[in-house]
Amino acid sequence: METVVGVEGSDEGKCEESGVEKSSSSLSSPKQIADPVVYKLVRVEGDGRLVPATDDEVMEVEEFLVDEKIELPVVTDAGNVECISNEESSSGKSHKESSEGLSHSENTEPDAKLSARLEYIEEMLQKVKQEEKLRLACGSPDHSSAFMNVDSQCTDQHDKLPAIDKKLQSEIPLQEIVPSSDLSLDDSHINESARIGECSKPSDGPIESGSPASVICNSSKPDFYTLKGEICLDNLSIRELHGLFRATFGRETTVKDKLWLKRRIAMGLTNSCDVSTTTFTIIDNKLVNKGTDNSFQNADGMLTEGSDGEVKNLGYETSPTSHSSQMENHQIVSGKRLGNLSVELDCGSDDLQMEHRGAKRVRKPTKRYIEELSEVESRDYTPKVISSAKNTGQGQTSPKYCIRPPGNAPLNERTIVTRLDSLGGSGVQVPFVSRVRRSRPRKNIMALMKFDSSGMGVAAKLVQEALSVRSSPESEHADKDSKVRSASEQIQPLFAAEPEKDKRRSVISTIELGKNLGLKQTDSSEDNSDDGIATVPTAKGGMRRKHHRAWTLVEVIKLVEGVSKCGTGRWSEIKRLSFASYSYRTSVDLKDKWRNLLKASFAQTPPDDGINSRKHASVPIPAAILLKVRELAEMHAQVPPNLGPGKLPSVSRSVHQTRSGYL
DNA sequence: CTTAGGG
DNA sequence: CCCTAAG
Structure with a gap:
């Protein structure tokens, strides 16, 4: 058994052979072993399998990652900054282009890890370049972001480069634009720069109409985004951001900086959903689930388009999760939103479960x-x-x-x-x-x-x-239905009540945290991994967790998603599929949380009733999630006897009125 | 070991 | 969340 870092020399050679054009910064130094972008530490088992590296092994190479990382994104950084400051000016455009180009080659080479892929990518590059030429006026392909995402995921830990944050940050707003099915590759940058302006001044008129190139191709963006759903944080107040922050990360923050908050949240919502795609999309403060699948479309798009998604996934070849996510998609496809019976399709054994559910398990009072x-x-x-x-x-x-x-x-x-x-x-x-x-x-x-x-x-x-x-290689387009729906819906306050500050059981001193974690977009890993806690x-x-770890929004989404995938009652399955990276959250936790969600979703939230007015309410769950929960509950015949059937007819409508349950 | 329920 | 009883 030997510890290897990514793929070695031969690949580099390949990389050069294939002649990725433009300057190559990472390759230029012969000594480099690890590619900061996609290389992953693995061990090669006897049978040739690759297994994740152990902690120690990771530690060993850690330094390399750090070193390289520092220099890598810098280039793009300049470009991005430039973008921001220049807004839409043409000069800014050209700037962008050049910087993009740089980041391009830079990032691409490391990916040469798989030669086949490399060639493929190269083709894409060519394509892209052609496109660029054709659409000089419009901007440049948006590749760098994908790489940066990967990059940040890999090395989150160590340092955060402003560039990344800015990049991400700047991209988030793009999402609010309804994804088009068009496959054109460009425009995003113009939008980006335009958006940035709007970011700072939310009041700037309708966002959609704002930029000349309002049509943005989803596939041109990292699937990271399309994957995870879309969220617009622009118009939220600081307080709202705080609330969202808490919902997302399960802890308070005292940071006042809007930008900071936004990008943290964005990262949290996206990055931490590593395993599979969500069926939810956050649009205009609302969480809606997309009913249709676009997996095929996307896959298609990526192939023909040469999207970043492809590149991005290089590092994670055949992770077990990709399969599962595909499964998921299929299911989602088959059953649209309501009356979705996909679960049965999934597992024939569900019928049995249904039967079992009929009789509640009776249970003797516990003695000990x-x-x-x-x-x-x-x-x-x-x-x-x-x-x-x-x-x-x-x-x-x-x-x-x-x-x-x-x-x-x-x-x-x-x-x-x-x-x-x-x-x-x-x-x-x-x-x-x-x-x-x-x-x-x-x-x-x-x-x-x-x-x-x-x-x-x-x-x-x-x-x-x-x-x-890791993330699964699929992206989602908003399906027309939900698109229309969301568009027509009134903007709904995400938070019913302002976050309680006082009763927090343990207030983490964010200042100190900021020092250490500070400007890392490590939220996901933060969420994922500090199980050393309590x-x-x-x-x-055994080590047993103690005391309450707040459920983040992402987790909830994942949970719902998992349930929709596997059905209720198969918690261990769900844990494996959707919560693989969350070391905490046992299957029991999932079950419990689901129980609570159910309760929350069916607990009517009479508009006037106390719940909304209660200030100390914990972070609310977006109504859309609750809706989804209800749907799932229904289809699994889990409807609480009391409140169940009566309310259902009005569900689709009432949900939008009902603000929320609580996390 | 996993799930269902009660606390 | 924690804990136990049932499968």
Whole structure:
């Protein structure tokens, strides 16, 4: 078994042979081993299989990645900045073009990893160039972004280049333009630059009509985008952005910078959906699910078009997920939105499940649990007192991890414990309220601390996660139906209530975080991987998660998606398919969350009723998701007996009125 | 080991 | 989320 980095020398040779034109920066240095863009650390098993590298292995090469990465995007950076400042001016255009060209070749070469692909890509380049010539006025192909995305995914960890952010950021707004089926490759840049202006000034008239080239080809963009759905963050206020941020990442932010927030959110919404495409699209603050599939179209488009998607996927050849996502698409195809029976198509065994569902499982009252609980309560009689400390905020914090025996604490005193949170490899101490464990006291506190504070392990993990982020090679066009729908719909406030600030159980000091994680667009990996957080060694030897990790919007979407794919009740399946990269979130969690979603979706949200007015409500779930949940619930005959049938007729309409449930 | 339910 | 009982 040998550890290899990507593909070596032979490929480089190939790359040069195939004569990718323009200057090649990465190739020019012969010593380079790893390609920052798509190379992925793998191990070659005896049988020739490629397996993801272990943490250690990743760590070994980490430096290379960093080094290269720094220099790579810089070029494009200049171009982008230029774009922004120049707006639509023609000079800006040419600038862009040239910079694009550079990034082009630069990025392309690394991809030569697979020779066949390379040649293919090259063809594309040629094509693109021709196109460029033909459409000089319009702009240039938008390749760089795809690469940058990949790049950032791979090396997220280490440093964020403004260029990337800007790029992404600038592209987000593009999405609000309805994707056209047209395959033309260009225009995006003009739009981009135009958009950027609009970004800063949301009030600038209708976005669609704003730019001359309002028709944008989806396939010309990285499928990363089309994949993930579209979101317009432009018009959101800071507060809204905060809310969205929280919904997305499950934590608060104090950053006031709109741009920052927007790109973080954008990244979160896109990047973290690594496994499969969503059937949802966020348009104008609304989340709508696209009913039709475009997988074939897209695949087609990519082939003929030479989209970035192709290139991007080079690194991840035949990941198991691609298959699944395709499956998904097929299913989605077969059953449009409502009355979707695709699930049955998927698995013939569903019928059985249906039968099983008929009879609820009956269950004896648990014994041990009850006994234990009562025992605890009788023994230390003050759980109430302790929990009341929650409201009083933070008092003294002890630098060390110490728990006072509950009985000892004077009634007036607050019991506060500091827990060492490791976030992104940085140990951050946050005060939190000690919760009396119902059972199984921690075995070894020192071990815990060591685990938490050792940045290495975590970092390695992060790296791995980042590297293993993958996406499926399909993009989606908004189907006409949903397009029309969304267009006609009134803009719906995404957030019913303003985020509560006070009761947050543990407020992460964002400032410190900002230092360490700061301008990385690592949200996805952040979300994915810091499972060093709040886990507790159990007597059984396993590490058990402790305490609440807020569900992010992405997760919810993925969950819904998963359910639609596999049906309810196959949680382990769903976990494998859609939550592969989320080490936390057990199948049980999925189940629980689904239960809650169901509850939320069927809990009528009478407009006047308290829910909306409650300020402390947690982050709302976009109505569209709830709608989807309901549909799924229906088709799986999971409708809660009480509220089920009665409400259904009005669902499609009422959902738009019903603001939301809560995450 | 996975799922269903109750807390 | 946590915990257990059923499969």
